Amino acid sequence: MADHATSRGLDPQGYIEREGSLARIPRVFRPVVASARDRLLELFGGRLHSAYLYGSIPRGTARAGRSDLDLLVALQEDPADADRAGVRALGEAVDKAFPQIDGVGTLLYGRARLLSAAETYDMGWFVACMCTPLLGEDLAEYLPRYRPDSRLARETNGDLAQLLPGWRRSVAEAENPENSDEAADPAASEAARRRLVRFMSRHLVRTGFTLVMPRWNGWTSDLTEMAEAFGAYYPQRAEQMRAAALRGREPTADAAVLRSYVDDLGPWLAQEYARVHGVKSPRD
Incomplete structure (x- = not known):
């Protein structure tokens, strides 16, 4: 190999x-x-x-x-x-x-x-x-063998725009946990935000990577390598993606990070993904 x-x-x-x-x-x-x-x-x-x-x-x-x-x-x-x-x-x-x-x-x-x-x-x-x-x-x-092409990019991560409304609801609940089961336990509330930051960070980094995957012509599951590959093609967003890769490994409980994902990086990435690769085929 x-x-x-x-x-x-x-x-x-x-x-x-x-x-x-x-x-x-x-x-x-x-x-x-x-x-x-x-x-x-x-x-x-x-x-x-x-x-x-x-x-x-x-x-x-x-x-x-x-x-x-x-x-x-x-x-x-x-x-x-x-x-x-x-x-x-x-x-x-x-x-x-x-x-x-x-x-x-x-x-x-x-x-x-x-x-x-x-x-x-x-x-x-x-x-x-x-x-x-x-x-x-x-x-x-x-199953067939797979190349890192635009079809694979579209069908794996071309649904970010569909996910964002649910993400926003989750962020709103994380920012205002008074109606949740974790309201009486600040430590549980903080742990829930960390899990959400970890999940969203990893998803955004992987989506950013598959956006450029056909041009990069390869595959990696390493978050840092994914962020660097993305940054080579979108330098204006490189620091955001590097920070997301770090939070995917070492998540913070900062709700502002979550808000930045659903108000800025996420919507931009969804729009650019649709422009470059199209949107994911509908599922039942």
């Missing part, structure tokens, strides 16, 4: 290489992964088609006590509400049992949706390139 710094995450034919592997999982996280694997089998049994890891743990860059465990689960059929409740409870149990992780996030889909035409250049790409097989048959065998 070529060095990432020179290949920019592409194989010799110019396709995005799959990132992560079970071999790269740091030793401290291996009991966490084993527990999640066993619990998934117990929860779903024969209904489970496959399960995957993604994020910093299979990339080998996770930090003990700071990183979360990210899972994607594909069922034989479309998931029901009880299945979603089951994976939430599983995540809470694993998070409680292992202090070396800071939360568990699980994406839950049916096999047919992940292999559908509508998802080929969105969740299909995600499974094939961003996910590390953990259990079952690898869906990547049924």
Whole structure:
């Protein structure tokens, strides 16, 4: 395999290489992964088609006590509400049992949706390139290979404009938590703002990166590298994106940061994305 710094995450034919592997999982996280694997089998049994890891743990860059465990689960059929409740409870149990992780996030889909035409250049790409097989048959065998082109950019992150209204509601709730369950607990309110800053920062950096991805001609999941790639093409916004990359790793509880995302960087990025790549195809 070529060095990432020179290949920019592409194989010799110019396709995005799959990132992560079970071999790269740091030793401290291996009991966490084993527990999640066993619990998934117990929860779903024969209904489970496959399960995957993604994020910093299979990339080998996770930090003990700071990183979360990210899972994607594909069922034989479309998931029901009880299945979603089951994976939430599983995540809470694993998070409680292992202090070396800071939360568990699980994406839950049916096999047919992940292999559908509508998802080929969105969740299909995600499974094939961003996910590390953990259990079952690898869906990547049924998916194409992917180049860092405009179609991939559009279908992965071309929906920011649709997301912004919901983001604004979340920011308003974070700024005025008096009607929320966290109102009586300032520490919980601050933690909620940090989670929101972390999430929005990462999403904006990744969207900024995929905006320039076809010109940069490569793939990376490193937030700093993403921000630098973006800044090379949009120097007037480079500092904002570098700051967002930093907050994606070290989030602040400052509500003003959230407001700047939904009032300035987010709307500008959504408009520029639509101009360059168009908008994401509608989903059911």
